[in-house]
Amino acid sequence: MNTILNETKAVILDMDGVLWKSNQPLCDLKLLFQSFTEHHIQYLFATNNALRTVNQYIEKFHTFGVTVEEWQILTSSIATGYLLAKDFPNGGAVHIMGSKALEATLLEYNFTSTDENPIAVVGGLDMDVSYERIAKASLFIQAGIPFYFTNPDATYPTPQGFLPGAGTFLATLETASGVRAKIAGKPQPFVFEAGLQRLGIKACEALVVGDRLETDILGGFRAGCKTALVLTGVAxxxxxxxxxxxxxxxxxxxxxxxxxxxG
Ligand SMILES: [Mg+2]
Incomplete structure (x- = not known):
């Protein structure tokens, strides 16, 4: 076993390009998770993809013959809830331009959805976006309401090709308002910090594993965790x-x- 694991209490793993490539597993996942358990290492999963819900990820793991639990999966929606709670410890009403899944996650962090007097504007990938919704969010941001966004990924891969991702809408709102958003997902450290909080461990006790330098490895470094790059994906x-x-x-x-x- 790698010596770095001696000081590691938990690993936080990216999924696509680390565990699988679309529907193809990159290793024996059952064996991998058994090895973590044998070495008393907890394992969590962190993704910028907010398109799938936590339950859809659990389903995906099932197709590879492994079972994971809800608390093990961290999405950029969770990172957003964590970041908002850091900035607004008492919760409050926020204006959301994003999915129902984002809305549900923010509610778990004590943030309700409103179209009037929000304490913050929160954006994410929104399949029901309309000119009216963009205009509404943009007006709040121009009025000085703090502006947050789930993740900056411009596109996401599908069998037909790359489709517009959250970053497309981020660019739209930033262009319309002239204000830069506070980003919650990787390469910011918040998704990893949310994981450390869940486990009650220190950053130096966690190893972040990913296949992208500019998101996974940079985000893990910013969170103060150890980092491991795998060569099965992008980098x-x-x-x-x-x-x-x-x-x-x-x-x-x-x-x-x-x-x-x-040795
Ligand atoms: Mg990846």
Whole structure:
């Protein structure tokens, strides 16, 4: 097992490009999760994708023959709730331009939805967006109401090609209002901080694993966690040459975490 795991109480894993590529698992997930359990390491999952609900992720894990629980999955909606709660500890009413799933998650963090006198404007990927909704949110932001957004990903991959992601609507609102949003998802540290809070552990006790340097690895670094890049997704060894600071570990595959490197 890699020596870094000796000091690790939990791993926070990106999913696409780490555990699977669309419907193809990248390793034996059952064996991977058993190995974590054997070594008394808790495991959580962190994604910027707010399109799927937590339950849809649980379903996806089922198709690979493994069971995970709701509390193990962190989305950019959860990161947004966490960030809002940090800035507004008493909760309150916010104006939401986003999905019903985002609205439901924010409610769990004590933030209700309103179209009048919001304490903040919260944006995310919105499949029912209309000119009226963009205009309404933009007017609140121009009036000086703090502006938050789930994640900056411009697109998301589908079998037909790349479709407009949350970042498309982020750009729309920022252009319309002339104000930059406070981002909750990766590469900001909040999704990882929300995970640390759930587990009650310190940042240095967690290892963040991902396949993208500019989101997973940067976000994990900003949260103060150790980081591991896997080469099964977007980033290559070539990309590492120009990237600072280097991740603590580079793995050909996530399962290599348990290779014996102690000599
Ligand atoms: Mg990924």
């Amino acid at each position: 290559s060894r070539e990309d590492l040459k120009t990237w600072k600071p280097s991740p603590d570990l580079v793995l050909d595959n996530i399962i290599n975490l348990f290779d014996d490197t102690d």
